[in-house]
Amino acid sequence: MSTPETHPPNRSNRRRTMAVIFTALLLLAVAALAMRQFGGADEDRKGGAGSVETPEGGGVMVPGTSESDPARLVYTMPPLGAIRGIDVQAVAGAWEKRWKVALKKNAETHEQSTIVDYPAGGGRLHLVITTTVDGAEAESVRCILEHGTKKVDRKLLDGVVNDCLAPALEQSERAEVGTWLNAQDYKATTDFQTRKKSMPRFDLTVDVMAGSLRAGVVGRP
Structure with a gap:
């Protein structure tokens, strides 16, 4: 084999x-x-x-806040240009004198702000001034009023102008600002609404939500 x-x-x-x-x-x-x-x-x-949550329309939501938090709105604006003629320290000093408080400074957001009780407006008033990155010029001055269910009328809006916006305005601008703010619709709404008027030095804006409003003068991007 x-x-x-x-x-x-x-x-x-x-x-x-x-x-x-x-x-x-x-x-x-x-x-x-x-x-x-x-x-x-x-x-x-x-x-x-x-x-990081990015709300519709841009901007980063502040941690710990919600869509309905008026304070959140301060931080969600795009970069703005400087507003000529506004003295940052003069505005801050006028607020501190009027409300007898020291403004808090936030280097990260380039802002000085305070929150005060505001019985005339039915709640609290947030006063915020933001500056350019170098801190030399103002880019926005905002007044956020939590009015709850209080009726938004001429008296209340004049109060917001006189008690918050006034230090940032020239005398010739105050009447126009007050008239325009009074002409807007402040009926309660669940939707955030923004209205804007262009003025020579800045854009005048008002943001409306149920129970709150934010009036401000802002530099143009």
Whole structure:
């Protein structure tokens, strides 16, 4: 009985087998990397850890605030230009004298602000002045009134102008500002509404929400 003859393995077959294995491993690695990148992008879309909520219309929401928080609105504006003729320290000093409080300074948001009880307006009044990055010029002066269910009428709006906006206005601007603010519709609404009037030195704006309003003079972007 003869022994079966054996042959050495075919080298070309071995090379083809190794090539197939190598290609399969490479494809697996590429697929794993793609899945990892897709998963990361999906996590970003869902607002994963470390993400920042960006409300519709731009701006970053302040941590710990909500859509209905009037104070949130102070921080969600785009970068603004300087308003000529407004003395930042004069405005801050007038507020401190009127309300007998020291304004808080926030270097991160380039602002000075305070919140005071405001019985004449039915609640509280936020007074905020923001400056350019170098702090040399004002870019906005805002008065946020939490009036609750109090009727928004001429007397209340004149109070906001006199008790908050006045130090930022020239004498010739006050009547026009008061008249325009009084002409707006302040009926309670669940939707945030913004109205704007362009004036020579700045844009005059009023933001209306149920139970609150924000009147301000702002520089143009």
